[in-house]
Amino acid sequence: MGAAAPVVATVSLPRSLLRGERRPQIALVGLPRTGKSTIFQAASSTAVEAGQLDGSSLGFSTCQVNVGLEEAALVDLPPLRSLHDLDEADRLLLMALLGGQPARRGEAGFKTPDLLIQVVDATALESSLALAQELCELGKPLVIALNRLDEAREKGVYINVAALSEALGVPVVPTVAHMGKGITTVFETALQLLHAKRCPLPQLPSPHLRKALAPLNAILDMPAVEAAFRVPRTLLLTQVARGDTWFASELARHFPDLVPAVEAARADATRVLPRPLAEELFADRHYRAAALHEQVSRLGHAAEKAGWKRTLDRLFLHPRWGLIGTLAVFALVLFMVFEVSTALDALTSAPLAAWVGQWEPDTTAGVIGRAVADGLVGLVGIVVPYMLPLVLLLVSLEESGIMHRVAFVVDRGFHRIGLHGGVAVPFLLGLGCNVPALSAVAASSSGRERIVASLLITFVPCSARSAIVLAIGGKYLGWEGVLGIFLLTMLIIAVAGKLLTRRYVKASPGLIQAIPSYALPQWRRLLAITWERTSDILTIVTPLLVLGSVVLALLAHFGADEVINMLLLPVTSWWLGLPVALGVPILFGVLRKELSLLMVYQALGTQDIALQLNWVQIATFLVFLTFYVPCVSTFAVMLKTIGRRDAVFSVGLSVAVALGIAAVCRIALQGVNLLF
Incomplete structure (x- = not known):
């Protein structure tokens, strides 16, 4: 028997995607x-533009969003109460829905919406149904987001x-927007509706x-009248029938003989x-x-106690308490990095390092062999205790729906930082290792x-850097110093993010994040994704x-340490105020950060670095x-994920930030030292 044919998944795509010049304009409306x-806000990009309707105080926001492979321009209009009993604000909104809004100097604009999304409060449905029936008169595709259904x-x-969807002739989608x-x-659904070119039928009066x-409808049945007002016939008939002031004045101005x-x-x-x-x-509409x-709603008993899924959603998605989840x-990740990973390190790489450390060669070939062994032990020390457990944990959280x-x-x-x-x-x-983090960003x-994101991730303290901060800072600076360094890291990431978004000015479109159902992770998929995110270890990192x-x-081995230290004298001694002997640990810390601590001890000739450095120097060194x-x-x-140009820029950025922040900290701490 022959081998079974592989299963091929197919995904149907529309013949012409809605993107680029075909990108539709979608307007959010509602009470x-x-x-x-x-x-x-949930769908918007990091580059939201603002404008005002016809120079009024009515503001709107607009941005670009991606929906799968397709794109849309999204505009959030001010609240709309009615299309019939028009006050000035409602009239301006009606004109915007029918004719768009031209861009003004220093303000955004938007073209005539191709589709409307009416957001309806399910807890007060009746007040929105009158507006929904009116929106059906505009002759535009309409989707109703039935919000707060929970x-x-x-x-x-x-x-x-x-x-409700059948009665109105429009798709109705239940939502819980704040979650x-x-x-x-x-x-x-909105884009599917645009592809189908389907509009709701007008909701006719009784x-x-x-x-x-x-008789009034027969009078208005003139092409010239429809061309002058540029509104759907049913809407024009209703507005003229009720004697709307603006419509009456426009009729008198353009067609005085019809009055x-x-x-x-x-x-x-x-x-x-x-x-x-x-x-x-008015009475008929209401x-x-x-x-x-x-017809579409009924009263019953209040919902029973929420199940565990609802309880978890309140923990992770509630507007006020979601931050707790x-x-x-975050606490679970820290526990994994500093407790579980530390224990695994003691059981795996630490014994290997001790065993290899017994080998003290004095020949060049022996030195190279010992270095290769050290490199492989370092690889085990990165992958086994720190990388694999953390990646497995985060993939499990993703597959379960929690990370979304x-x-x-x-x-x-x-x-706020452009991401x-x-x-x-x-x-x-x-927090575990920057290597899989960069691979995850690329994916x-x-x-x-x-x-x-790739540039900022280089500032995230990985387990190796965190271990150095905890080992030295915890011993000589106390918990206050360690906390201060980590808070400084968060501040620098935020500030650098704001500045980088100015360098890379082309903002990304909005990303509409799906909230999947909770699911129990499957081991085969967990292992497959973990391998995908860590495979760069074998191909790139190991060599x-x-x-x-x-x-x-x-x-x-050849005694080049002193030469390197002298070349780095302007950085170590003059700029950072550190002993000249720390030049080698600073330079070659880029090879393997976890060796920096060992090289510091070797360079200073003691494991009690307080004998050689004061607390200001220790803090400056750790910040650097x-x-x-x-x-x-x-x-x-x-180099693989963002290219040579931006990778080299990242190196320059990190060196500049490290030198700048370390110098500022040195000066500030020296001032504190003099005062106290």
Whole structure:
């Protein structure tokens, strides 16, 4: 029997993707406090432009977003109350929906929306249904985001989503905007609707009103009238029938001969109706909204106790308490790095290092052999205790759906430095090792986002740098000094992020983050993803670690240490105020950061460095090592992921930041030392 044919997955794509010049304009509309701006913030990019409608005080925001392989321009308009009982604000919004908004100097603009997304509060559905029926009159594709459905159920309000969608003739998508749920589906549905070119049918008034308005409709049935107003016929008929001031003035200005006939038709309609025409239109609109509300919703008992999934969502996605879940994940990562990984290190690489350390060759060949062994032991020390456990943990959190929730919560914070919350996983990986963190960035982002995130990750203190800070700082500076260094790192990452977004000005489009269901991770998939993220160790890092160890050993073997120390005298002694002997540990720390501590002890001739350095020098040295180039392995992976130009820029940036911040800390701490 022959081998079984491989299973091939196929994904159907539309013939013409909506992107580039075909990118549609999508407008978010809705009553106040429905969650409209929350959806915009969840979907928006790091480059949001602002503008005002016709020079008024009504502001809007716009940005570009990616939806899978397609793109859209998204605009968040001010709250819209009605299309019929128009005040000045509602009229401006109506004109914007029908004709867009030209860009003004220093402000954003937007073209006529191709599709509308109405955000509806499920806890107050009836008030939004009248507006939904009015939006159907505009002749534009419409999607309803039924928000806060979870709160409605908790209050005992149950809404038949399918019945509501059928009654209005538009897709209705349940969402919980503040938790990021359903947002991806809303935009995917919107683009599917645009591909299908399907618009809702107008929600016609009751039969008795249609009969009463027939004569008026016949008067307005003129191409010239429709061309002048450029609004759908049903909307024009309703506005003229109720005597809207702006429509009446425009009719009198363009078609003064029609005004008597229009007024006579309105008077005739009033005579056959039980109340004045404007009041009858208002009452009919709200009657139809109330009837629809009664048709699609029912009252019942409040929802039973939320299950464990709902409880976890409150922990990870709640607007106020979601940060607790994020901090818990961060604490778990720190526990893995500094407790579990430390214990594994003591069981794996430490015994190997002690065994290899018994070999003290005096020939060049022996020195090279010992260096190769040291390099391989260093590889084990990176991969086994620190990299594999942390990558496995974070992949498990991703596969279970937890990391997607963490990314959603921290998204706004990352927006402040020009990134998306999706890079949260690589940043956490960076606490273990920058190498898999860079690989994760390359796999999950592109363009400016990939470059900026990669540059910033080099400042994330990996386990090797953290171990040095904890070992030396914890002993000689106390917990206050260690905490200060880590807080300084966070500050520098934030400031550098803001500055880098100015260097790389082309902002990334918005990324709509999906919130998947919770799932139990599968071991085969966990191992496959872990291998994918750590495979660069064999192809890139291993040769460099071995080669670096050989170079370092040969320099020491041939007595080149003193020459290097003298060449680095301007940096070590003049700039940083450190002993000249620390030149070699500073320079060759880029080969393997975990050797920096050992080289410091060797250079100073003692493991009690307080005999050679005061506390200001210790703090300056630790700050410099924290921001200095992580290691040559990190640089090699950056060459692969962001290219030579930006990788070299990263080296220059890290050296400049390390020298600058260390010098500032030295001067500040010397001042403190003199005062106290």
